[in-house]
Amino acid sequence: MQSEVGPLHTVLLHRPGNELKRLTPRNNDQLLFDAIPWVDRAQEEHDAFAETLRGRGVEVLLLHELLAEALADPRARASAVHSGVDELKVGGDLADTLRSHLSSADAETLAEMLIAGMTFEELPAAEGSSLVRRMHHPHDFAIAPLPNLLFTRDSSAWVGDRVAIAALAMPARRRESALTDLVYAYHPRFSHCSRAYGAHSAPVEGGDVLLLSPGVVAIGVGERTTPAGAESFARSVFADDLAHTVLAVPITQQRASMHLDTVCTMVDRDAVVMYPAIQDSLTAYAMRPDDGGIRVTGPSPFLEAAAEAMDIDHLRVIDTGLDPVTAEREQWEDGNNTLAVAPGVVVAYERNAETNARLEEAGIEVLRISGSELGSGRGGPRCMSCPIIREVL
Numbered sequence: 001m002q003s004e005v006g007p008l009h010t011v012l013l014h015r016p017g018n019e020l021k022r023l024t025p026r027n028n029d030q031l032l033f034d035a036i037p038w039v040d041r042a043q044e045e046h047d048a049f050a051e052t053l054r055g056r057g058v059e060v061l062l063l064h065e066l067l068a069e070a071l072a073d074p075r076a077r078a079s080a081v082h083s084g085v086d087e088l089k090v091g092g093d094l095a096d097t098l099r100s101h102l103s104s105a106d107a108e109t110l111a112e113m114l115i116a117g118m119t120f121e122e123l124p125a126a127e128g129s130s131l132v133r134r135m136h137h138p139h140d141f142a143i144a145p146l147p148n149l150l151f152t153r154d155s156s157a158w159v160g161d162r163v164a165i166a167a168l169a170m171p172a173r174r175r176e177s178a179l180t181d182l183v184y185a186y187h188p189r190f191s192h193c194s195r196a197y198g199a200h201s202a203p204v205e206g207g208d209v210l211l212l213s214p215g216v217v218a219i220g221v222g223e224r225t226t227p228a229g230a231e232s233f234a235r236s237v238f239a240d241d242l243a244h245t246v247l248a249v250p251i252t253q254q255r256a257s258m259h260l261d262t263v264c265t266m267v268d269r270d271a272v273v274m275y276p277a278i279q280d281s282l283t284a285y286a287m288r289p290d291d292g293g294i295r296v297t298g299p300s301p302f303l304e305a306a307a308e309a310m311d312i313d314h315l316r317v318i319d320t321g322l323d324p325v326t327a328e329r330e331q332w333e334d335g336n337n338t339l340a341v342a343p344g345v346v347v348a349y350e351r352n353a354e355t356n357a358r359l360e361e362a363g364i365e366v367l368r369i370s371g372s373e374l375g376s377g378r379g380g381p382r383c384m385s386c387p388i389i390r391e392v393l
Protein backbone atom coordinates (compact mmCIF):
# COMPACT_ATOMS: atom_id res chain seq x y z
CA MET A 1 0.00 0.00 0.00
CA GLN A 2 1.71 3.12 -1.21
CA SER A 3 -1.01 5.65 -1.81
CA GLU A 4 -4.48 6.82 -0.92
CA VAL A 5 -5.77 6.62 -4.47
CA GLY A 6 -4.28 3.59 -6.25
CA PRO A 7 -7.09 1.32 -7.54
CA LEU A 8 -8.49 -0.29 -4.42
CA HIS A 9 -8.18 -4.05 -4.45
CA THR A 10 -8.99 -5.25 -0.93
CA VAL A 11 -10.53 -3.42 2.01
CA LEU A 12 -11.46 -4.32 5.59
CA LEU A 13 -14.88 -3.14 6.81
CA HIS A 14 -16.95 -3.93 9.86
CA ARG A 15 -20.70 -4.38 9.35
CA PRO A 16 -22.20 -2.82 12.49
CA GLY A 17 -24.13 -5.25 14.67
CA ASN A 18 -25.46 -5.67 18.19
CA GLU A 19 -22.76 -3.43 19.66
CA LEU A 20 -24.72 -0.46 18.29
CA LYS A 21 -27.78 -1.65 20.23
CA ARG A 22 -25.86 -1.01 23.43
CA LEU A 23 -25.84 2.76 22.86
CA THR A 24 -28.15 4.73 25.13
CA PRO A 25 -28.48 8.45 25.93
CA ARG A 26 -26.56 7.70 29.14
CA ASN A 27 -23.51 6.16 27.51
CA ASN A 28 -23.31 7.53 23.97
CA ASP A 29 -20.86 10.31 24.86
CA GLN A 30 -18.48 7.95 26.58
CA LEU A 31 -18.80 5.52 23.67
CA LEU A 32 -18.01 8.35 21.23
CA PHE A 33 -21.33 8.47 19.38
CA ASP A 34 -23.23 11.73 18.92
CA ALA A 35 -26.66 10.12 18.65
CA ILE A 36 -28.43 6.81 19.05
CA PRO A 37 -28.35 5.13 15.64
CA TRP A 38 -31.29 3.23 14.17
CA VAL A 39 -29.43 -0.04 13.88
CA ASP A 40 -31.36 -1.75 11.06
CA ARG A 41 -30.97 1.33 8.90
CA ALA A 42 -27.29 1.65 9.78
CA GLN A 43 -26.82 -1.94 8.60
CA GLU A 44 -28.66 -1.21 5.35
CA GLU A 45 -26.49 1.83 4.79
CA HIS A 46 -23.37 -0.20 5.49
CA ASP A 47 -24.49 -2.99 3.16
CA ALA A 48 -24.97 -0.39 0.44
CA PHE A 49 -21.49 1.00 1.14
CA ALA A 50 -20.00 -2.49 0.79
CA GLU A 51 -21.98 -3.07 -2.42
CA THR A 52 -20.75 0.22 -3.86
CA LEU A 53 -17.20 -0.96 -3.30
CA ARG A 54 -17.86 -4.45 -4.69
CA GLY A 55 -19.47 -2.79 -7.71
CA ARG A 56 -16.08 -1.21 -8.37
CA GLY A 57 -14.32 -4.55 -8.21
CA VAL A 58 -13.14 -4.20 -4.61
CA GLU A 59 -12.80 -7.30 -2.45
CA VAL A 60 -14.57 -6.54 0.84
CA LEU A 61 -13.41 -8.35 3.97
CA LEU A 62 -15.63 -8.16 7.06
CA LEU A 63 -13.93 -7.95 10.43
CA HIS A 64 -16.51 -9.98 12.36
CA GLU A 65 -16.13 -12.90 9.93
CA LEU A 66 -12.34 -12.73 9.97
CA LEU A 67 -12.34 -12.61 13.76
CA ALA A 68 -14.58 -15.69 14.07
CA GLU A 69 -12.35 -17.54 11.59
CA ALA A 70 -9.17 -16.49 13.40
CA LEU A 71 -10.65 -17.73 16.69
CA ALA A 72 -10.47 -21.29 15.34
CA ASP A 73 -6.81 -21.12 16.41
CA PRO A 74 -6.47 -21.95 20.15
CA ARG A 75 -3.75 -19.31 20.54
CA ALA A 76 -6.14 -16.70 19.16
CA ARG A 77 -8.84 -17.84 21.58
CA ALA A 78 -6.50 -17.56 24.54
CA SER A 79 -5.44 -14.09 23.49
CA ALA A 80 -9.07 -13.05 22.85
CA VAL A 81 -10.23 -14.26 26.26
CA HIS A 82 -7.32 -12.47 27.92
CA SER A 83 -8.07 -9.21 26.12
CA GLY A 84 -11.81 -9.39 26.79
CA VAL A 85 -11.67 -9.56 30.58
CA ASP A 86 -10.70 -6.52 32.62
CA GLU A 87 -9.90 -7.93 36.04
CA LEU A 88 -9.60 -4.47 37.60
CA LYS A 89 -13.17 -3.81 36.61
CA VAL A 90 -14.87 -7.10 37.43
CA GLY A 91 -12.65 -8.38 40.26
CA GLY A 92 -10.72 -11.64 40.50
CA ASP A 93 -13.59 -14.07 41.12
CA LEU A 94 -15.82 -12.77 38.38
CA ALA A 95 -12.84 -12.52 36.02
CA ASP A 96 -12.23 -16.26 36.43
CA THR A 97 -15.90 -17.05 35.75
CA LEU A 98 -15.96 -14.74 32.79
CA ARG A 99 -12.80 -16.29 31.33
CA SER A 100 -14.17 -19.80 31.58
CA HIS A 101 -17.48 -18.61 30.10
CA LEU A 102 -15.71 -17.03 27.13
CA SER A 103 -13.40 -20.02 26.72
CA SER A 104 -16.31 -22.43 26.46
CA ALA A 105 -18.07 -20.44 23.71
CA ASP A 106 -17.77 -21.41 20.05
CA ALA A 107 -15.76 -19.07 17.83
CA GLU A 108 -18.76 -17.18 16.44
CA THR A 109 -20.30 -16.60 19.88
CA LEU A 110 -16.95 -15.55 21.30
CA ALA A 111 -16.46 -13.05 18.48
CA GLU A 112 -19.95 -11.69 19.11
CA MET A 113 -19.36 -11.33 22.87
CA LEU A 114 -16.06 -9.55 22.32
CA ILE A 115 -17.63 -7.08 19.89
CA ALA A 116 -21.09 -6.55 21.38
CA GLY A 117 -19.88 -6.78 24.98
CA MET A 118 -21.78 -8.24 27.91
CA THR A 119 -23.83 -6.71 30.71
CA PHE A 120 -23.73 -7.94 34.29
CA GLU A 121 -27.21 -9.40 33.89
CA GLU A 122 -26.01 -11.46 30.93
CA LEU A 123 -23.25 -13.10 32.97
CA PRO A 124 -23.51 -16.79 33.73
CA ALA A 125 -26.07 -17.37 36.50
CA ALA A 126 -23.60 -19.03 38.88
CA GLU A 127 -22.09 -15.66 39.77
CA GLY A 128 -25.35 -14.33 41.20
CA SER A 129 -23.95 -13.76 44.66
CA SER A 130 -20.70 -11.98 43.83
CA LEU A 131 -20.38 -8.53 45.42
CA VAL A 132 -19.31 -7.00 42.11
CA ARG A 133 -22.33 -8.37 40.37
CA ARG A 134 -24.72 -7.41 43.13
CA MET A 135 -23.46 -3.85 43.41
CA HIS A 136 -23.41 -3.14 39.68
CA HIS A 137 -26.54 -2.13 37.85
CA PRO A 138 -27.67 -5.13 35.75
CA HIS A 139 -27.20 -3.05 32.60
CA ASP A 140 -23.62 -2.02 33.41
CA PHE A 141 -21.04 -3.61 31.16
CA ALA A 142 -18.86 -6.46 32.40
CA ILE A 143 -17.33 -6.38 28.91
CA ALA A 144 -17.75 -3.01 27.22
CA PRO A 145 -19.19 -3.05 23.67
CA LEU A 146 -17.13 -1.77 20.74
CA PRO A 147 -19.48 0.38 18.61
CA ASN A 148 -16.51 2.20 17.07
CA LEU A 149 -15.20 -0.98 15.48
CA LEU A 150 -17.26 0.35 12.56
CA PHE A 151 -14.34 2.70 11.96
CA THR A 152 -11.83 0.08 10.84
CA ARG A 153 -9.52 2.83 9.62
CA ASP A 154 -8.28 3.66 13.05
CA SER A 155 -7.10 0.43 14.67
CA SER A 156 -4.70 -0.56 11.90
CA ALA A 157 -3.02 1.02 8.90
CA TRP A 158 -1.04 -0.47 6.04
CA VAL A 159 2.14 1.13 4.76
CA GLY A 160 3.76 -0.73 1.89
CA ASP A 161 3.36 -4.44 2.63
CA ARG A 162 3.33 -3.95 6.40
CA VAL A 163 0.52 -3.42 8.81
CA ALA A 164 0.76 -1.13 11.81
CA ILE A 165 -1.54 -1.92 14.70
CA ALA A 166 -2.55 1.32 16.33
CA ALA A 167 -2.53 2.16 20.01
CA LEU A 168 -5.91 3.89 20.30
CA ALA A 169 -6.10 6.93 22.52
CA MET A 170 -9.68 6.85 23.80
CA PRO A 171 -10.52 4.33 26.55
CA ALA A 172 -13.73 3.34 24.71
CA ARG A 173 -11.64 2.15 21.75
CA ARG A 174 -8.53 0.60 23.30
CA ARG A 175 -9.75 -2.99 23.07
CA GLU A 176 -10.31 -2.66 19.30
CA SER A 177 -6.57 -2.97 18.69
CA ALA A 178 -6.44 -6.31 20.45
CA LEU A 179 -9.08 -7.74 18.11
CA THR A 180 -7.49 -6.32 14.97
CA ASP A 181 -4.11 -7.54 16.15
CA LEU A 182 -5.51 -11.01 16.65
CA VAL A 183 -6.98 -11.13 13.13
CA TYR A 184 -3.65 -10.19 11.57
CA ALA A 185 -1.75 -12.57 13.84
CA TYR A 186 -3.91 -15.67 13.46
CA HIS A 187 -6.14 -15.47 10.39
CA PRO A 188 -4.57 -17.68 7.69
CA ARG A 189 -5.08 -14.95 5.14
CA PHE A 190 -2.53 -12.78 6.90
CA SER A 191 -0.05 -15.45 7.88
CA HIS A 192 2.61 -13.89 5.67
CA CYS A 193 2.10 -10.26 6.55
CA SER A 194 4.71 -8.43 8.54
CA ARG A 195 4.29 -5.76 11.13
CA ALA A 196 5.42 -2.20 11.24
CA TYR A 197 5.21 -0.30 14.49
CA GLY A 198 3.64 -2.08 17.48
CA ALA A 199 0.48 -1.37 19.39
CA HIS A 200 2.48 -0.94 22.54
CA SER A 201 4.15 2.24 21.36
CA ALA A 202 2.79 5.79 21.74
CA PRO A 203 -0.63 6.53 20.24
CA VAL A 204 -1.05 6.69 16.48
CA GLU A 205 -4.47 6.17 14.90
CA GLY A 206 -5.02 5.13 11.28
CA GLY A 207 -7.33 8.09 10.65
CA ASP A 208 -4.30 10.31 11.12
CA VAL A 209 -2.13 8.43 8.61
CA LEU A 210 -2.29 9.60 4.97
CA LEU A 211 -0.09 8.02 2.32
CA LEU A 212 0.40 11.08 0.13
CA SER A 213 2.51 9.27 -2.44
CA PRO A 214 5.03 6.41 -2.49
CA GLY A 215 7.53 7.21 0.26
CA VAL A 216 5.61 10.17 1.69
CA VAL A 217 3.38 9.81 4.74
CA ALA A 218 1.46 12.57 6.52
CA ILE A 219 0.49 12.03 10.16
CA GLY A 220 -2.03 14.23 11.93
CA VAL A 221 -1.07 15.10 15.49
CA GLY A 222 -3.97 16.22 17.62
CA GLU A 223 -6.71 14.73 19.79
CA ARG A 224 -5.62 11.15 19.11
CA THR A 225 -2.09 10.82 17.70
CA THR A 226 0.64 12.27 19.89
CA PRO A 227 3.96 13.83 18.79
CA ALA A 228 5.69 10.79 20.32
CA GLY A 229 3.41 8.52 18.30
CA ALA A 230 4.22 10.34 15.06
CA GLU A 231 7.93 10.18 15.81
CA SER A 232 7.94 6.45 16.60
CA PHE A 233 5.84 5.77 13.52
CA ALA A 234 8.38 7.69 11.42
CA ARG A 235 11.26 5.77 13.00
CA SER A 236 9.52 2.49 12.19
CA VAL A 237 8.75 3.28 8.53
CA PHE A 238 12.27 4.66 8.00
CA ALA A 239 13.80 1.54 9.52
CA ASP A 240 11.72 -0.63 7.18
CA ASP A 241 12.56 1.59 4.22
CA LEU A 242 8.88 2.27 3.60
CA ALA A 243 9.13 6.07 3.46
CA HIS A 244 11.69 8.81 2.95
CA THR A 245 9.58 11.62 4.46
CA VAL A 246 7.00 11.73 7.23
CA LEU A 247 5.11 14.98 7.71
CA ALA A 248 3.76 15.59 11.20
CA VAL A 249 0.72 17.83 10.77
CA PRO A 250 -0.68 19.62 13.84
CA ILE A 251 -4.49 19.57 13.89
CA THR A 252 -6.81 21.13 16.44
CA GLN A 253 -7.43 18.94 19.44
CA GLN A 254 -11.19 18.80 19.21
CA ARG A 255 -13.86 16.34 18.21
CA ALA A 256 -14.68 17.98 14.87
CA SER A 257 -11.11 17.34 13.74
CA MET A 258 -10.25 14.24 15.76
CA HIS A 259 -8.17 12.81 12.89
CA LEU A 260 -6.38 14.32 9.92
CA ASP A 261 -8.79 12.50 7.61
CA THR A 262 -11.73 14.45 9.05
CA VAL A 263 -10.34 17.63 7.50
CA CYS A 264 -8.39 16.38 4.48
CA THR A 265 -8.42 13.32 2.20
CA MET A 266 -6.85 12.62 -1.17
CA VAL A 267 -9.15 12.42 -4.17
CA ASP A 268 -6.58 12.12 -6.95
CA ARG A 269 -2.85 11.51 -7.40
CA ASP A 270 -2.10 15.18 -6.77
CA ALA A 271 -5.32 16.51 -5.24
CA VAL A 272 -7.00 16.70 -1.86
CA VAL A 273 -10.36 17.85 -0.61
CA MET A 274 -9.84 19.95 2.49
CA TYR A 275 -11.87 21.89 5.05
CA PRO A 276 -11.44 25.46 3.71
CA ALA A 277 -11.12 26.98 7.20
CA ILE A 278 -7.76 25.27 7.75
CA GLN A 279 -6.35 25.43 4.25
CA ASP A 280 -4.16 28.45 4.86
CA SER A 281 -3.09 27.63 8.37
CA LEU A 282 -2.25 23.94 8.12
CA THR A 283 1.46 23.35 8.68
CA ALA A 284 3.81 20.38 8.79
CA TYR A 285 7.08 19.36 10.41
CA ALA A 286 9.09 17.24 7.98
CA MET A 287 10.95 14.22 9.35
CA ARG A 288 13.62 12.50 7.28
CA PRO A 289 16.09 9.76 8.15
CA ASP A 290 19.47 11.17 9.02
CA ASP A 291 22.49 9.14 9.97
CA GLY A 292 20.57 6.61 12.02
CA GLY A 293 18.38 9.31 13.57
CA ILE A 294 15.67 11.66 12.39
CA ARG A 295 16.16 15.19 11.09
CA VAL A 296 13.22 17.51 11.69
CA THR A 297 12.61 20.65 9.65
CA GLY A 298 9.79 23.19 9.66
CA PRO A 299 7.10 23.87 10.45
CA SER A 300 6.23 25.10 6.99
CA PRO A 301 2.88 25.38 5.16
CA PHE A 302 1.47 21.88 4.74
CA LEU A 303 0.72 22.19 1.03
CA GLU A 304 4.27 23.34 0.29
CA ALA A 305 5.89 20.69 2.47
CA ALA A 306 3.71 18.00 0.89
CA ALA A 307 4.43 19.09 -2.70
CA GLU A 308 8.16 19.21 -2.02
CA ALA A 309 8.19 15.74 -0.46
CA MET A 310 5.98 14.34 -3.23
CA ASP A 311 8.21 15.97 -5.82
CA ILE A 312 5.34 17.69 -7.62
CA ASP A 313 4.77 21.37 -8.44
CA HIS A 314 1.84 21.67 -6.13
CA LEU A 315 -0.72 19.62 -4.28
CA ARG A 316 -4.07 20.71 -5.68
CA VAL A 317 -6.84 21.55 -3.25
CA ILE A 318 -10.27 21.11 -4.79
CA ASP A 319 -11.78 24.56 -4.56
CA THR A 320 -15.05 23.89 -2.79
CA GLY A 321 -15.60 27.67 -2.46
CA LEU A 322 -18.15 26.99 0.26
CA ASP A 323 -19.43 29.71 2.54
CA PRO A 324 -18.05 29.22 6.05
CA VAL A 325 -21.31 27.96 7.56
CA THR A 326 -21.94 25.35 4.86
CA ALA A 327 -18.28 24.35 5.02
CA GLU A 328 -18.49 23.89 8.77
CA ARG A 329 -21.72 21.87 8.53
CA GLU A 330 -20.36 19.59 5.82
CA GLN A 331 -17.00 19.16 7.55
CA TRP A 332 -18.84 18.01 10.69
CA GLU A 333 -20.80 15.54 8.55
CA ASP A 334 -17.59 14.12 7.07
CA GLY A 335 -17.78 15.88 3.71
CA ASN A 336 -13.98 15.86 3.53
CA ASN A 337 -13.74 12.23 4.60
CA THR A 338 -13.79 10.53 1.21
CA LEU A 339 -12.52 7.08 0.27
CA ALA A 340 -10.80 6.86 -3.13
CA VAL A 341 -11.39 3.62 -5.06
CA ALA A 342 -9.17 4.84 -7.92
CA PRO A 343 -7.51 8.12 -8.89
CA GLY A 344 -10.30 10.68 -9.25
CA VAL A 345 -13.07 8.33 -8.03
CA VAL A 346 -14.26 8.63 -4.43
CA VAL A 347 -17.00 7.35 -2.16
CA ALA A 348 -18.70 10.15 -0.18
CA TYR A 349 -21.79 10.69 1.96
CA GLU A 350 -24.63 11.94 -0.24
CA ARG A 351 -25.73 14.46 2.39
CA ASN A 352 -22.73 16.70 1.72
CA ALA A 353 -24.33 17.97 -1.45
CA GLU A 354 -22.28 21.13 -1.83
CA THR A 355 -18.88 19.54 -1.34
CA ASN A 356 -19.83 16.68 -3.68
CA ALA A 357 -21.02 19.09 -6.37
CA ARG A 358 -17.70 20.97 -6.23
CA LEU A 359 -15.77 17.73 -6.43
CA GLU A 360 -17.69 16.80 -9.57
CA GLU A 361 -17.14 20.23 -11.08
CA ALA A 362 -13.44 19.59 -10.58
CA GLY A 363 -13.70 16.31 -12.51
CA ILE A 364 -13.83 13.91 -9.57
CA GLU A 365 -16.35 11.07 -9.85
CA VAL A 366 -18.37 10.84 -6.63
CA LEU A 367 -20.04 7.57 -5.62
CA ARG A 368 -22.69 8.67 -3.12
CA ILE A 369 -23.78 6.58 -0.18
CA SER A 370 -26.31 7.43 2.49
CA GLY A 371 -24.99 7.72 6.01
CA SER A 372 -27.64 9.31 8.16
CA GLU A 373 -27.29 6.55 10.76
CA LEU A 374 -23.67 5.55 10.16
CA GLY A 375 -22.63 9.17 10.55
CA SER A 376 -23.89 9.31 14.14
CA GLY A 377 -20.56 7.81 15.13
CA ARG A 378 -18.86 10.80 13.48
CA GLY A 379 -17.02 9.11 10.65
CA GLY A 380 -17.35 8.88 6.89
CA PRO A 381 -16.33 6.45 4.13
CA ARG A 382 -12.60 6.77 4.81
CA CYS A 383 -13.02 6.22 8.54
CA MET A 384 -15.17 3.14 7.87
CA SER A 385 -12.59 1.40 5.71
CA CYS A 386 -9.09 0.02 6.09
CA PRO A 387 -7.55 -0.52 2.64
CA ILE A 388 -5.28 -3.56 2.64
CA ILE A 389 -4.24 -3.74 -1.00
CA ARG A 390 -4.18 -0.99 -3.59
CA GLU A 391 -2.62 -1.30 -7.00
CA VAL A 392 0.62 0.59 -7.42
CA LEU A 393 0.07 3.81 -9.35
Ligand SMILES: NC(=O)NCCC[C@H](N)C(=O)O
Pocket residue numbers: 031032033148151153154170173206207208258259261262377378379380382383
Ligand atom coordinates in the same frame (compact mmCIF):
# COMPACT_ATOMS: atom_id res chain seq x y z
N1 LIG B 1 -10.77 8.26 11.10
C1 LIG B 1 -11.81 8.75 11.74
O1 LIG B 1 -12.02 9.95 11.80
N2 LIG B 1 -12.58 7.90 12.42
C2 LIG B 1 -13.80 8.26 13.06
C3 LIG B 1 -13.86 7.74 14.44
C4 LIG B 1 -15.16 8.08 15.13
C5 LIG B 1 -15.29 7.51 16.52
N3 LIG B 1 -16.60 7.72 17.03
C6 LIG B 1 -14.27 8.11 17.44
O2 LIG B 1 -14.60 9.10 18.12
O3 LIG B 1 -13.16 7.62 17.54
